[in-house]
Amino acid sequence: MNPGALIPIPYTWVLVLSAVLFAIGTVGVLLRRNGIAIFLALELMLNSVNLAFAAFALRFAAEGGGAAAALNGQIFIFFIIAVAAAEAAVGLALFIALYRLKETIDVDRFNILRW
Amino acid sequence: MVTYVFIASAALAVIFGVVAIAHRNPVANVLSLVVVFFALSAIYAVLGMDFLAAIQLIVYSGAILVLFLFVVMLLNIRAVERFGSGRPWQAFLGAVTAIILACLVVLGISELHPAKGSALPGSDKGTAYAIGHALVTTHLFAFELISLLLLAALVGALVLARKESR
């Protein structure tokens, strides 16, 4: 896209999409028993947050923040992607270790510490 | 034209998002999430953040979700569970959350004044140049911290997943 080109999408639409995806992700985290599926829903939530940052980058750039405001949003998204990558790697390694211990991924079975 | 691409990508993202959390087959979940990330990448591209669109595809779809797929295949996770079985109060909580968020969404549409025709100014050398420049000047400290974090994650994942050699 050319810099300074008009983007005919109001930022509230992007926010709405972000909220919908966040809701879907939350429902997924709460209702799934499979650890990997919970993790997938978590990744969906992180991406919805990325979209929210993109929406606000759009808004503040249009309202006079200029290129710097748009850039800050994109830097945020960049860092969130990096952190999500690190978290996914460690979390999946954790699940592999847990599977070796308990032969299952069902999070309801990890109740050894229950009183 | 741009609006149609956005609406199509948004619809794709929502539909496949629901499939991603609801399908029984774990491989279908991962692949639906790939489609969701593809749609999100399209939305970033449409909003003028082309570098981020490429990064989203390379890192999220091309690396993180491949890792998820590997783990699913390694642990041989079968489609054994029913959706939301035996947890009624959490199902209720999930439904309440979804409704609250839906209300927030409706509030958002009605109250805030949408700035139609928002412009996304970028540097004349392109977004990649601008982001790269900002990363090594303004946000240098955070950049270095992220590299340390990735190193910690690398070592941590290696240590956690290593087979015990007895």
Place this chain on the structure above:
Amino acid sequence: MWAEVLVTLIKLAVVVGVLLTTVPIMVWVERRGSALIQDRLGPNRVGPWGLLQPVVDAVKLITKENLVPEGVQPFFYWLAPGIALVVALSTFIVVPFGYDGGLSLFGHKVRGFIVAPDLNIGILYIFAIASLGVYSIVLAGWSSNNKYSLIGGIRASAQMISYELAMTISVVGVLMASSSLQLNDVVLHQSSTWLGFIPRWNVFPQIIGAITFMVAAFAETNRLPFDLPEAEAELVAGYHTEYSAMKFASFFMAEYINLVTSSALIVLLFFGGWTLPGVTSPQGWFGALFSIVVFAVKVSFFLWFFVWIRWTLPRFRFDQLMALGWKVMIPLAVLNFFWVGAAMALGIL
């Protein structure tokens, strides 16, 4: 506006047509080339010098029985070759294959012999789409309900994601030298000469990066010496064991199209693209044709290079392959990156 769409469609048709035509030509080159290297004749019955052999092969593949084994997961089984072909064909749209000195067609400027001239992120697009190609192999291996396919699929995807890192880091040196992500700028950076006759190709100052990229390209396209995922003697046929007839043809075509894209990338990034030392901006349609021919000759040389290496070197064992990717290629690529950075800071490059 319609002139613009028409010009883009023509460019797209040319690119896709050439890519799909290269596949039978490469089949012939592979079979006759391997015969040449192995001191035998190769197919020479069907048409002069066996030139119609690929046509006959295509007819055979189309008319073969379409065998779907029991117990496959149908959706993923049919999706995998589709993903492979789509990904293979989509990567070529940011590759500039000729010089455009302000030519116009139907009243609209051609804006470069490249299907998508405005994409600022040029080469990142290729990496993004190529990283989606891993899914076709993983899905093919997993959905086939076959041990050998699964092992081949997992091996192939592990190999591909490992060498993607080395490939990306080795390209960073080139991008630093040309200060742009667009492949057109990378080629234009290489269009002058040193000392009047040595072309300013990136392979000369960044030889380590060039070698790393070429090795990684071999690994990404699953060609020998890195073709353990589809090794005929080891794993029956690896991830495409259970695919017959046209589904196998899709994987086959996707592999050769990936080969053409990799060769094109090697030529563009390290060997000057469509420039020759003396000729930097050929004018008019004749000049454009000349630059396209130069590009095609260079890409053909690298296609032959891929075939040559395939039939010369033995295959890597999988642990050797992974050790090479992580412990040798990535440090070498990072070394190249440091060297380019230091050279640019000192003003050499």
